[in-house]
Amino acid sequence: MDFHGIDLNLLAAFNALMAERNVTRAAARVGVSQPAMSAALSRLRKLTGDPLFLRSAQGLLPTPRARDLAEPIGNALRHIESALVQRPTFVPRDAALTFNLGLSDYPAFVLLPALQNALEKQAPGVSLSVSAFSSRDSAVDLLDAGTIDAAIGVPPTQSDSRIFTRTVLQDEFVTIVRRDHPSARRGMDLEAFLASPHLLVSPEGDRYGLVDEALAKLGKRRRLALTLPQMFAAPAVVARTHLIGTVMKRVALASPARRQLVLFAPPVPLASVRFDLIWHRRNDGHSGQQWLRALVVELAAALESAL
Template identity: 65%
Template sequence: MDFHGIDLNLLVAFDALMNERNVTRAAFQVGVSQPAMSAALSRLRTLLGDPLFQRGAGGLLPTPRARDLAVPLAAALRQIEAAMVRPPVFDPASATVTFKLGLQDYPTIVLLPALLAALEQSMPGVALEVHAFNDRNAAVDLLDAGMIDAAIGVSPANTDGRILTRALIRDAFVTIVSSGHAAASRAMDLQAYLALQHVLVSPEGQRHGLVDQALAEQGMQRRLALTLPQIFAVPEVVARTSLSATILKRVALHAQVSHRLTLFAPPVALPEMVFHLIWHRRSETHPGQRWFREFIAAHAAEL
């Protein structure tokens, strides 16, 4: 392929199409009309000898060739941008801006208060607009639609190149029972664990969690008495009943009824739960957005 005379605007158009998966939104991002973006896509297809994008139920779906090109071309464009354009400066102390943050329940309770306290103390012009979500993949839809600047939650199942993630908070599982429960004064071995009735936390409505998967691998099954979509209701339920639950440790410790709970290490091997900072590639180099992500990461590290 002869690269002399290639219009770099075609690469900008390709990057926008990869980010947005929609011709209209890509055109808006680049600042051209929809027909101009469609024409650019046609020229790209001819230039590269590949359809690049095909229409699907969720928008434009990139071909394998497009996926191969996405990361190196995006990196090259960012280098050109850095070399030719002086980046604007973002000063959080004097800025007046509202950042839109998607949050699952866990970071809402565990991290959000610390973020708000820090903003109130030294950045009074920076506000937050919080959007709640439960399904781990909902963050991608919110980011694609431009409804949020970033999200904190369990990493989406498929980030597909345009969605970037960074591990932010780690937590271990504990098994809890009411301090008045007969099991609270005994060792929590597997036999004692299986004798209990359990609460399952399932934001996505499934009847099979990590504990159930670990038990099934050993040919065992626990008795589920209650399934809840919201984890922070669990400590209160356990404190008032004879039920048990296996939940994240910080959830148990943050609960108002934590003094009425007894915590055990689960008698089954469970992985750590990792919550990620999630953002769209389109905001990767924006100075305000970068500051916002680093601000979140710094306060998460203090946990």
Template identity: 55%
Template sequence: MNLLVAFDALMAERSVTRAGIRIGRTQPAMSAALSRLRALLGDELFVRSPDGLQPTPRALDLAEPLGHALAEIQRTLEFTQIFEPASSTATFSIGLSEHAAFVVLPKLLARLRQLAPNVVLRMRNFVHRDDAITLLDAGEADITIGVPHTSVGRILSQPLFEERFVCILRKDHPEAGRLLTLKSFMRMSHLLVSPENERFGTVDAALAKQGLRRRLAVTLPQLYAAPALVASSDLVATLMEGVVRASGYADKVYVSQPPLDLGPVAFNMSWHRRNDVHPAQRWLRAIVPNLEFGG
């Protein structure tokens, strides 16, 4: 790399002395660099003339591609020091769980169109919460957004938003319009939504504390298919309210408060500690929490 910088300076200045001044090297150091370049490339590269050093045809062939390469390296190094969103063409890789994609992406894209219209987003899907760690460790995602994963020291996280649980029934279900009691809840056939393909969810854990077990008729990995199934069946499903709202079936189902204390579902933004101080990624991480996810 040092030799290429020396070559670029010699092309610009056509003088060993001036080239050394340009890049902060002594004349003997520049002469030594030129000797090494000649040996490595098998060409004189520069020959003396009354007007100073003149490049050989081989040097002229090398000048443009090497100049472009050095300029690109310089831009890369500058990128790590400062980030200008309005002119940036950076690519951000984001890992998203299914519901996070529905909640975050439309708002994020709209915001980036305003602030950084030329950046590129590359989305990565993950299902199991701990797959977010795998994406971050492998450098395949700059940030991930989903429910909290296993805590590890190298992965940093920030809370973004919460979703509360609701129960849904078809509009003309016999229990629709009534206060949903635990007794009626337990009489029904249930649809369990589990992207991670588990058969023991949050509701089951809450029921188990009371010595109860519900009847699962359907276990489904796709969040947004659940309201459609409930709207045309006798099933009851306990879902995040935001899923019902975004599914397009909110007006086709009856929504009720669960007869259990379930607590909200948290969604976090996570990133790898090695990227904590990167200016571009710090900028992105500052944008995401201000997207106003509620409502």
């Protein structure tokens, strides 16, 4: 392939299309018209000999070739930008910008209040825009698209060199019942655990969770009476019903219904749950995001020591 005469604006167009998955939004991102972006995509296809992006109901889906090109092209553009533009040092108290953060329910409830409080004190001109996600791999999609700067959630199912992770929070499971439940007096052994109907928290809507996997190894099954996607609703439901729930410890301790609950160690072995700070390689060197990530790590460490 002869690279002489290649318009480097095509690389910026490709980067925008990869981030936006939409021709119109990609055009706005780089400040050109929609027809100009369509023409750039046509030239990119001719240059690479690949369609690069295929239309679907969810927008433009990148082909395997486009995914292979995404990281080297993104890195090349960042190197060019770094060479041409002197980035100012990030000063939290003087900064005026918005960080886009992806949060699953747990870190939103447990960590977000402390994070917002710290921003108000240390960086009053900085604001947060939070995007929710439930599927663990949705965070990677949001990072790839440039929708968020970082995420906090359960680790993605697959590792990838373009995605960086660091564990910031861990929690253990507890089994909860209301205070006048028969098991609250007798104790929570396996027999008592299986005697009552159960509540299952399943953000993705599955009716088979970690508890069911552990019971299956013992040749046992529980009876599910309720499946719900919101983990922080579970303690309030358990406090007013005959259901048994198994939730993360901080969820139970932070619930307004805490006084109406009794907590037990689950009668089946359950591994602790890990929550990672997740970010994209392209954001790794951004001084402002480096500061935000360090702040998240510091606040999470304080929460861990308090549990």
